[in-house]
Amino acid sequence: MLELTLEGVTKKYGSRAAVNGISMKLTRGVYGLLGANGSGKTTLLRIICGILEATEGRILYDGTEVGKLGPEYRRILGYLPQDFGYYPEFTAKRFLLYLAALKAIPRRQAEEKAEELLKKVGLESDKGRKIKTFSGGMIRRLGIAQALLNDPEILILDEPTAGLDPKERIRFRNIISSLSRDRIIILSTHIVSDVEYIADEILLMKAGELLTTGDIDHMLERARGKVWECYVCPEDTEKYQARFSVSNLRNTEQGVRLRIVSDMRPLETAVPADPDLEDVYLYYFREEGEHD
Numbered sequence: 001m002l003e004l005t006l007e008g009v010t011k012k013y014g015s016r017a018a019v020n021g022i023s024m025k026l027t028r029g030v031y032g033l034l035g036a037n038g039s040g041k042t043t044l045l046r047i048i049c050g051i052l053e054a055t056e057g058r059i060l061y062d063g064t065e066v067g068k069l070g071p072e073y074r075r076i077l078g079y080l081p082q083d084f085g086y087y088p089e090f091t092a093k094r095f096l097l098y099l100a101a102l103k104a105i106p107r108r109q110a111e112e113k114a115e116e117l118l119k120k121v122g123l124e125s126d127k128g129r130k131i132k133t134f135s136g137g138m139i140r141r142l143g144i145a146q147a148l149l150n151d152p153e154i155l156i157l158d159e160p161t162a163g164l165d166p167k168e169r170i171r172f173r174n175i176i177s178s179l180s181r182d183r184i185i186i187l188s189t190h191i192v193s194d195v196e197y198i199a200d201e202i203l204l205m206k207a208g209e210l211l212t213t214g215d216i217d218h219m220l221e222r223a224r225g226k227v228w229e230c231y232v233c234p235e236d237t238e239k240y241q242a243r244f245s246v247s248n249l250r251n252t253e254q255g256v257r258l259r260i261v262s263d264m265r266p267l268e269t270a271v272p273a274d275p276d277l278e279d280v281y282l283y284y285f286r287e288e289g290e291h292d
C-alpha cells in the first residue's frame with residue numbers, strides 16, 4: 001500500500017490561514033498542484049515534507065502519523081524545494097555524492113545511483129562540470145536528481161519549472177513522465193501546461209483551500225458549457241474583457257475572436273467551445289464578482 005492522507009491540514013500565521021483545512025488521500029501517480037502565487041502551495045508542500053508544522057490537522061503515511069515515523073519518513077521522501085540550494089563550486093557528480101553521504105547511502109551504491117540519475121536527467125556528459133557553469137534548466141535537473149537519490153516513494157517538487165525556457169520545460173516534463181509510476185509525485189506550479197499532459201490528477205488550490213480535485217477529463221467536463229467563442233469588433237474588445245473572463249483573444253479577418261469563460265452565453269452570437277485546462281483554471285480563478 002502507498003497512501004498519504006491529509007486530514008484537515010491547516011497552517012495559520014497570526015489569524016490568517018495560509019493553508020486552510022485541506023483533506024485528501026493520495027496514492028500512486030502524478031498530482032499537479034495548481035494555484036496562483038500565494039495560494040499556499042509551498043506551505044502545504046513543506047508541511048507534507050515535515051519541514052513546517054501544521055497548526056491543525058494531521059498527515060498519515062499508510063495509516064501512521066508521519067510525526068511518529070521520524071527519520072523513517074525522511075527515507076521515503078524526496079524533495080526539490082523552490083529555492084534549491086547547491087554548492088556552485090562542486091561538480092554535479094560531487095554534489096550528488098555529497099548529498100548521498102548526508103543521506104547515509106553507502107559509497108558504492110551512491111556512486112552507481114549518481115551515475116544512473118545523471119543519465120536520467122541528461123547531465124551525464126556534464127557531470128564533471130562545476131554547477132556554477134550550469135544553466136537554470138540544468139540546475140533544476142540536478143535538483144530532481146538529488147531528490148531521487150534515495151529512490152523515494154513520495155517525491156515533492158515545488159515549482160520545478162520556474163524560470164525555465166519552453167524547451168527545458170518540455171524536457172523536465174518528460175523526465176517526470178519517465179519516473180516510475182510506483183510513487184506519489186506532487187508537482188506544484190502556476191502554469192497549466194506544466195501539468196496538463198503529465199498529471200494523473202489535478203489539485204486546484206486557491207487562498208489556502210483545495211477548490212477541486214480530479215483527473216483532467218473530469219476537470220474539462222466540469223467546464224463544459226462554460227466556454228464560448230464569438231467574434232466582436234476590435235473597438236468592443238476592451239468592453240468584453242472588462243465584463244467577462246477572456247481566456248484568449250485573436251485578431252482574424254472576421255473581427256476579434258474572443259474565447260470567454262462564463263456560466264451564461266456571453267452574447268447572442270457566441271457558440272460553445274470545447275474547454276481546455278486553461279479555461280478550467282480561469283473558471284476557478286475568476287475574480288469574485290466576475291462569476292455570473
Ligand SMILES: Nc1ncnc2c1ncn2[C@@H]1O[C@H](COP(=O)(O)OP(=O)(O)OP(=O)(O)O)[C@@H](O)[C@H]1O
Nearest residue numbers: 013017018035036037038039040041042043044190
Ligand atoms: N512565514 C510566513 N509568515 C507569514 N505569512 C506567510 C509565511 N509563509 C507564507 N505566508 C503567506 O501564506 C500565503 C501562502 O504562501 P505560499 O508561499 O505557501 O504560497 P504559494 O502558493 O507557494 O506561492 P508562490 O508560488 O508565490 O510560492 C501567502 O499569502 C504568504 O504571504
